[in-house]
Amino acid sequence: MKTLLRIWPFFKSYRLLMFFALLAVIAQSLFTLVVPSLTGLAVDQGVVTHNVNELIFLSGLILLFSFLRGMATFLQFYLGENAAQGVSYQLRKTVYAHIQSLSFGFHDQAQTGELLAHGTSDVEQLRNFTGRGLLMIFNLTLLMLGVTVALLKMDWRLAALSVLILPAIYWRAARFSLTIRPMFRIVQDQIARLATVIQDNAAGMRVVKAFGHEQEEIAHFDKENAALYDGYLDSTRQTAFNTPLLQLMSNVSTLTMLWVAGYLVIVRAITPGELVAFYAYLLQLVGPVARGGFLMAMAARAAASSERILEILDAPIAVANRDDAEQLPPIDGRVEFQDVSCAYHPGRPVLEHVSFVVEPDHMVALVGATGSGKTTVANLLPRFYDVSEGRVLIDGRDVRDVSLTSLRKQVGVVMQETTLFTGTIRDNITFGRPGVDDDTIRRAAKAARADEFIDRLPDGYDTIVGERGASLSGGQKQRVAIARALIMDPRLLILDEFTSAVDVETERLIRAALLELMRGRTTFVIAHRLSTVRAADSILVLARGRLVASGTHEQLLETSPVYRDIHASQLSSTGDDAEPGGVGPEAELASEVAG
Ligand code: ADP
Numbered sequence: 001m002k003t004l005l006r007i008w009p010f011f012k013s014y015r016l017l018m019f020f021a022l023l024a025v026i027a028q029s030l031f032t033l034v035v036p037s038l039t040g041l042a043v044d045q046g047v048v049t050h051n052v053n054e055l056i057f058l059s060g061l062i063l064l065f066s067f068l069r070g071m072a073t074f075l076q077f078y079l080g081e082n083a084a085q086g087v088s089y090q091l092r093k094t095v096y097a098h099i100q101s102l103s104f105g106f107h108d109q110a111q112t113g114e115l116l117a118h119g120t121s122d123v124e125q126l127r128n129f130t131g132r133g134l135l136m137i138f139n140l141t142l143l144m145l146g147v148t149v150a151l152l153k154m155d156w157r158l159a160a161l162s163v164l165i166l167p168a169i170y171w172r173a174a175r176f177s178l179t180i181r182p183m184f185r186i187v188q189d190q191i192a193r194l195a196t197v198i199q200d201n202a203a204g205m206r207v208v209k210a211f212g213h214e215q216e217e218i219a220h221f222d223k224e225n226a227a228l229y230d231g232y233l234d235s236t237r238q239t240a241f242n243t244p245l246l247q248l249m250s251n252v253s254t255l256t257m258l259w260v261a262g263y264l265v266i267v268r269a270i271t272p273g274e275l276v277a278f279y280a281y282l283l284q285l286v287g288p289v290a291r292g293g294f295l296m297a298m299a300a301r302a303a304a305s306s307e308r309i310l311e312i313l314d315a316p317i318a319v320a321n322r323d324d325a326e327q328l329p330p331i332d333g334r335v336e337f338q339d340v341s342c343a344y345h346p347g348r349p350v351l352e353h354v355s356f357v358v359e360p361d362h363m364v365a366l367v368g369a370t371g372s373g374k375t376t377v378a379n380l381l382p383r384f385y386d387v388s389e390g391r392v393l394i395d396g397r398d399v400r401d402v403s404l405t406s407l408r409k410q411v412g413v414v415m416q417e418t419t420l421f422t423g424t425i426r427d428n429i430t431f432g433r434p435g436v437d438d439d440t441i442r443r444a445a446k447a448a449r450a451d452e453f454i455d456r457l458p459d460g461y462d463t464i465v466g467e468r469g470a471s472l473s474g475g476q477k478q479r480v481a482i483a484r485a486l487i488m489d490p491r492l493l494i495l496d497e498f499t500s501a502v503d504v505e506t507e508r509l510i511r512a513a514l515l516e517l518m519r520g521r522t523t524f525v526i527a528h529r530l531s532t533v534r535a536a537d538s539i540l541v542l543a544r545g546r547l548v549a550s551g552t553h554e555q556l557l558e559t560s561p562v563y564r565d566i567h568a569s570q571l572s573s574t575g576d577d578a579e580p581g582g583v584g585p586e587a588e589l590a591s592e593v594a595g
Pocket of ligand 1: 376
């Protein structure tokens with residue numbers, strides 16, 4: 001209940017709908033309660049006294065109230081469902097927006113697939129309950145109260161009996177809900193896990209096939225699939241056992257009551273009409289009370305779902321705008337690290353006391369062994385993560401003092417892992433600046449050396465790139481990504497130099513595109529090529545999270561043994577001296593098809 005209450009704010013805009021739905025429930029309960037007493041009257045004043053007119057009149061009334069009850073039931077479901085759909089729309093929107101704004105730190109740990117499964121299936125569970133279950137519970141409560149009052153008016157002994165028996169049924173239903181709740185949570189977690197396996201597999205299909213790993217994948221899926229099966233069986237066993245038990249309990253109790261009421265008629269404490277009315281009351285309750293178990297299960301499922309929804313909504317946004325965050329005005333691109341330390345996990349710093357200054361338009365190469373902290377330095381500029389000590393300054397302003405959007409709009413990032421979205425090439429190039437004119441798109445593509453291959457595609461810029469851009473070659477995707485960065489015209493650029501092996505010609509095109517991209521911007525390159533470090537204005541050498549040397553290639557070769565090691569073992573000169581001459585369009589086409 002507590003978790004459900006926390007979802008309450010989402011009902012706010014649908015208060016009116018909920019209010020009318022509740023009115024419909026009240027009306028429905030009243031009409032339901034009227035029918036048994038009318039039936040009793042029909043027996044006493046029509047049947048027992050042989051008064052046909054009275055019988056017809058009361059039957060007509062019963063018919064009228066049954067019709068009204070039908071109308072109220074319709075309104076109750078229709079309005080309730082309407083409100084619930086609205087609430088789930090709001091919830092999906094909020095959850096999705098929250099997932100978007102969660103920081104990198106959160107996404108590092110959470111399985112995104114699981115999050116998405118949360119977002120949709122949990123909201124569905126909740127909608128099911130709020131749209132129907134909640135109103136049914138309210139309805140049931142009203143009916144129980146009404147029946148108790150009606151019985152009290154009739155005969156206190158009958159009322160006392162029902163007050164004893166009905167709560168017993170309710171208690172059983174509640175116990176059942178307590179057992180079933182954790183089971184449903186397990187099932188829902190397992191569904192999410194299965195979704196993650198499927199998503200991972202779809203994303204890594206090429207690797208799976210390349211490694212001939214299909215059987216292992218099937219086995220892996222089968223394990224999770226079987227766990228889901230077991231989870232469902234467990235919860236089904238509980239439901240299957242408890243539902244008839246509850247039914248039996250309510251049948252036995254109606255029978256007990258028939259004995260007691262029959263005895264009261266025999267000793268003339270109540271009339272036969274009252275016996276019929278009493279019985280009719282109980283029949284009205286049997287169904288709902290037996291469904292009580294189902295309602296409880298529904299509530300349990302909804303509670304488990306809201307817990308998980310709240311888990312997402314409660315996840316703190318670690319990297320967020322300060323309340324007084326200002327817009328970052330157009331920058332020159334001067335970058336300064338002041339004694340920066342950074343830790344992904346508290347107490348395990350991956351950068352320690354790093355300080356340096358980079359002047360506008362300079363190109364800086366970050367070099368160091370794998371895990372030395374190059375990516376982390378780059379991550380701090382667009383504030384993907386926050387420093388744990390020290391400051392990162394851009395044009396003298398702490399990145400934490402300015403709004404994230406205004407900062408990130410001016411920092412271009414080109415990663416090794418190129419993600420293209422499903423859509424046209426044009427959509428992908430204009431990702432950061434939708435609606436930009438065709439001329440600008442073409443210029444960006446040309447500068448990125450992507451225009452030629454795009455023109456040769458069947459639909460040019462309107463060619464749809466498949467899921468994750470699978471239909472383009474690696475080299476082509478990289479150039480589209482470069483065009484995407486170019487169109488933003490960022491003053492500050494972060495570049496993870498591509499290490500993937502492409503043929504000499506594609507390599508040459510990519511290098512040319514990158515040089516174009518870097519021109520006139522402050523650039524940080526995570527460098528893997530000798531030619532890149534040679535061209536850099538300065539090189540920062542990282543080792544185990546510390547800045548151990550900095551300078552130009554020549555200076556460092558003389559002064560830094562760490563750099564000499566890196567130079568000898570890590571920097572590649574592949575493609576550096578590629579001769580541009582003698583490569584015709586055919587050869588280029590061939591290389592792109594191959595690449
Ligand atoms: P490089 O780019 O030089 O290979 P990184 O900056 O990626 O180095 O990594 C530095 C250290 O931080 C490594 O030990 C790595 O395991 C760790 N690390 C990097 N990213 C994360 C992350 N998202 N969460 C936790 N640890 C990380």
